[in-house]
Amino acid sequence: MSLIPEKKQNPAVKRVIGVVSGKGGVGKSMVASLLAESFASRGLNVGLLDADITGPSIPRMLGIDSFRAESDGEHLYPIENEEGIKVLSINLFNEKEDEPVIWRGPLLAKAIDQFWSDTVWGELDYLIIDFPPGTSDVVLTSFQIIPFSGIVVVATPQDYVSMIVRKSINMASMLKTPVLGVVENMRTMVCPHCGSEIALFDDGTQNGAQRMGLPLLASLPWRKELAQSRALRWSELSSAVHRDAEILANEVELALASLSSGSSASQG
Numbered sequence: 001m002s003l004i005p006e007k008k009q010n011p012a013v014k015r016v017i018g019v020v021s022g023k024g025g026v027g028k029s030m031v032a033s034l035l036a037e038s039f040a041s042r043g044l045n046v047g048l049l050d051a052d053i054t055g056p057s058i059p060r061m062l063g064i065d066s067f068r069a070e071s072d073g074e075h076l077y078p079i080e081n082e083e084g085i086k087v088l089s090i091n092l093f094n095e096k097e098d099e100p101v102i103w104r105g106p107l108l109a110k111a112i113d114q115f116w117s118d119t120v121w122g123e124l125d126y127l128i129i130d131f132p133p134g135t136s137d138v139v140l141t142s143f144q145i146i147p148f149s150g151i152v153v154v155a156t157p158q159d160y161v162s163m164i165v166r167k168s169i170n171m172a173s174m175l176k177t178p179v180l181g182v183v184e185n186m187r188t189m190v191c192p193h194c195g196s197e198i199a200l201f202d203d204g205t206q207n208g209a210q211r212m213g214l215p216l217l218a219s220l221p222w223r224k225e226l227a228q229s230r231a232l233r234w235s236e237l238s239s240a241v242h243r244d245a246e247i248l249a250n251e252v253e254l255a256l257a258s259l260s261s262g263s264s265a266s267q268g
């Protein structure tokens with residue numbers, strides 16, 4: 001059996017970016033949200049699909065957890081947040097947000113297929129997909145059916161020395177999904193008192209992204225405002241966070257551009 005069945009195209013969605021990590025709690029949903037918000041702040045049409053079906057956190061982060069999405073039995077309709085980002089998450093269909101989803105792998109994988117195929121996304125410049133950690137059924141099915149422009153890997157410096165982040169990268173390459181690079185989270189922290197940036201690793205792990213053979217897209221420090229805020233509303237974030245998110249969005253665009261110039265050069 002081929003690992004790579006025919007991808008399901010949606011011509012209205014120009015680019016699909018997946019955000020993955022080896023393990024949970026490394027800042028994947030935060031990176032997905034900041035990337036979506038940064039693109040939206042430029043006036044682009046952006047969607048965010050929360051594929052972390054058993055641990056959905058996007059509705060809260062984007063401030064729409066009190067809303068409920070609709071389905072007419074055939075199509076799913078995303079909720080648009082204040083920044084104009086179209087969001088779909090399993091938690092927007094649950095009556096209560098703390099209801100667990102008690103499904104086995106194949107059902108989870110089918111749900112992600114539906115979220116991609118049956119949602120009325122409209123015209124999008126970017127669809128960002130926030131994945132569950134690791135290389136579960138949901139990630140495998142998504143890599144098989146969704147035509148990704150590229151994947152962003154989120155890692156903390158500790159992850160470089162383990163093999164789990166490599167598993168995600170290897171899975172992407174086995175399924176012919178291009179990896180754009182690594183977002184390194186929490187190598188440093190910004191002191192809540194004096195504002196100076198403190199190194200947290202002294203450092204055999206420096207240049208970990210490079211050692212994995214991938215470009216470093218951004219390095220995000222630990223910030224008190226990110227740790228404490230329930231939601232990451234663009235209008236309420238500091239200019240320092242805006243700058244981090246804009247650097248990340250720029251680097252993602254550059255990586256996409258170099259991929260497409262690479263592929264047209266090899267075709268030509």
Ligand SMILES: Nc1ncnc2c1ncn2[C@@H]1O[C@H](COP(=O)(O)OP(=O)(O)O)[C@@H](O)[C@H]1O
Nearest residue numbers: 024025026027028029030220221222223226227
């Ligand atoms: N750079 C950071 N500074 C402060 N808090 C962070 C940072 N990155 C992530 N966090 C916090 O850590 C927690 C886990 O982040 P999240 O994005 O939900 O991780 P994941 O999606 O990988 O499980 C969240 O509460 C988030 O606000």
Ligand SMILES: [Mg+2]
Nearest residue numbers: 028029052057
């Ligand atoms: Mg998450």
